[in-house]
Amino acid sequence: MLKNSLLLVAMAMTIGVSIWGMVDTQGLSDFATEWVKITLRSRGWFVMLTVSILLITSLILAFSKYGHIKLGPEDEKPEFSTMSWLTMMFAAGMGVGLLFYGAAEPISHFLFLVQQGPQTPKMANEALFITLFNWGLHAWAIYGVTALVIAYFGFRKNAPQLISGPIRSTFGDHPVAVGTGWIVDLLAIYAIAIGLAGSLAMGVFQVEDGVASLFNLDNTGMRLTLTIFAVLCAAYIFPLMVDLSKGMAVLSNTALIIAVGLLIYLLILGPTSFLMAGIVESIGDYFFRVIPAGFSTFAFFDETVKVWFESWSLNYMVWWLAWSPFVGVFIARISRGRTIRAFILGVLLAPTFFSIFWFGVFGGIGFYQGAASKLDPAVVNENINQTTFLLLQNMPLTVLTTVATTIAAFLFIVTSVVSAAYVLSMFSIGGSQNPSVKIKLIWGVILGARGLVMILSGSVGAIRNIIAMSAGPFVFVVLLLLLCLLKSLKNEKV
């Protein structure tokens, strides 16, 4: 282990930032906020251009002559059924964020739009559209391209399933390619560690508010937060010590089944026709406007709009980029035997349609309850974590749905941390599929420490900025990976 320079440098970087965060939480948070502000302002246009290029290129590839190419030997059949494949992919890619932002994000955008001018009914459509833009095709194009490149080179060219694999496979053993590969793997490890820790912190906030809502606790302070964090750490350490791959899949599927159950419950017991009407409007609105919206940079708007755009859409795109090595490697591993066309269409369309339903139901109920004065929309500004639970309080069986949401959030986080510790360990020992328990435990502890730093920052905004700061270079890495794929496809005989 001590001879593995990549592992040592990656650990030193993540531990270093963790210590900084623990010693001077506010300092790290302020630095991240300032850094993200400067970088997103100066090359935000490049991030938006890149994610649009990724989406358009994916669609072109799916319908091109290369669409028939199989990710693996030509006679290979897919390892998982299509339904299992889509379920696992979605649970890995979105997870706890859906529970967190389901109602809060559309309401946040709606409030912002109302502040910008006189309120009109169209603002609710616009708020849903912006939310879907942040969670839809562009997000999945980032994951999809990363996963496609890793799967293509892994299963057809026998490259190691590392972010550097395609680069080394395309450019050979030239020292520049070797050096670039090393740096890219390092950045991937770092981005995964930060992204996951942020998600862990958000999950803890979500579970905390669920518990507070259940027991009517007010002003619980850090004591409850840290208790939940400790329980979470205890829950993920055990699976890291034993091989529970099938058990983890069961936990992940359970979380998703609870989430889908919640969605159906709200759709049936909520204002069904109102929600369905909103969802149908969203489908049309989204698919007609999504490609041009990818090129929106709000260049000629005032500072308020620019800051809002940078802290939501741009921040989301950078966030998906931070998660792309982790989710990309995971999706690649479960996609062996699928054609490029089936892969791209599955990765892009299935999660996007699910998101349209998810936000249509949660956001729609948020708007409905807001209009009926049952839910104060200002809650998203006061305590965004509570939005989902306040919404559930206005529905029947509140205790049951609150418990279910809390359990789902908890399970999403446990499975994410275990999977991330596995991927980080795999990356740091050169792509081996069987990392030792010792390395997995070390990464588990580091992820916990990073999560604690994020929790201590106490603010979802600060967490998002710390993630965005760490993921900055990934916009370049994903483009480099796409280049490797396009270069290699030129040599395919189709």
Add this chain to the structure above:
Amino acid sequence: MATFFDTLMNLLVFSFVGLLVWLYFRKPASNQKHRDDGPEHEA
């Protein structure tokens, strides 16, 4: 200062895009050893 940083960041982006274009059209050197030269087999 912000303008200087802004320009520097964008120069970095332009250089990167230029590098990508060059890499896409660049032919591999005759002595370049590719990892995928071997036959396909199970990963």
